Amino acid sequence: xxxxxxxxxxxxxxxxxxxxxxxxxxxxxxxxxxxxxxxxxxxxxxxxxxxxxxxxxxxxxxxxxxxxxxxxxxxxxxxxxxxxxxxxxxxxxxxxxxxxxxxxxxxxxxxxxxx
Amino acid sequence: xxxxxxxxxxxxxxxxxxxxxxxxxxxxxxxxxxxxxxxxxxxxxxxxxxxxxxxxxxxxxxxxxxxxxxxxxxxxxxxxxxxxxxxxxxxxxxxxxxxxxxxxxxxxxxx
Numbered sequence: 001x002x003x004x005x006x007x008x009x010x011x012x013x014x015x016x017x018x019x020x021x022x023x024x025x026x027x028x029x030x031x032x033x034x035x036x037x038x039x040x041x042x043x044x045x046x047x048x049x050x051x052x053x054x055x056x057x058x059x060x061x062x063x064x065x066x067x068x069x070x071x072x073x074x075x076x077x078x079x080x081x082x083x084x085x086x087x088x089x090x091x092x093x094x095x096x097x098x099x100x101x102x103x104x105x106x107x108x109x110x111x112x113x114x115x
Numbered sequence: 116x117x118x119x120x121x122x123x124x125x126x127x128x129x130x131x132x133x134x135x136x137x138x139x140x141x142x143x144x145x146x147x148x149x150x151x152x153x154x155x156x157x158x159x160x161x162x163x164x165x166x167x168x169x170x171x172x173x174x175x176x177x178x179x180x181x182x183x184x185x186x187x188x189x190x191x192x193x194x195x196x197x198x199x200x201x202x203x204x205x206x207x208x209x210x211x212x213x214x215x216x217x218x219x220x221x222x223x224x225x226x
Contacts, residue, residue: 043216090158102206106158
């Protein structure tokens with residue numbers, strides 16, 4: 001009965017490959033996010049979706065493409081992976097339209113290692 | 116200057132000690148403030164919100180100083196299980212999509 005679940009937990013891949021990370025939340029939240037946490041532990045928002053609508057798109061290379069088939073799912077597809085993409089990617093969700101409730105619930109993270 | 120700055124630590128304290136972390140933020144328009152806790156290799160979890168008048172939750176006390184633009188977290192009677200990284204989080208826009216995270220202060224509580 002995990003609230004925010006993401007898969008896979010670990011992803012090891014070669015440079016240049018394309019990979020996807022999936023996220024699902026069963027909290028009934030309207031807003032979902034992707035965050036990136038780099039090796040210096042800096043947690044930075046990448047994207048935010050409200051009920052399938054993209055509302056935040058920070059300065060992220062267009063190799064990263066989020067997709068939200070419904071409000072309970074937000075997937076992240078990454079094309080042409082680069083060494084610098086190695087990080088932990090966290091999915092999160094929050095209640096309220098456009099994240100009006102500020103409490104974030106995070107998934108357990110996907111550790112991406114690009115070799 | 117970083118938007119949210121924290122001393123990375125680590126703070127090594129014995130069980131039972133009192134420890135305090137500070138965090139400074141650069142945007143004077145910031146509206147809401149939080150402390151999140153992140154265990155090693157785990158996701159961040161909300162520890163507590165920080166209110167203007169200061170607030171307490173058991174052994175944890177959070178304070179806000181808007182004039183000096185800093186917030187603090189005090190942990191009394193530290194437990195081994197308090198060992199984690201504490202992330203200071205600031206929001207200037209009132210929506211979760213504008214939360215800005217500090218890089219965290221690592222606490223290690225020892226016997």
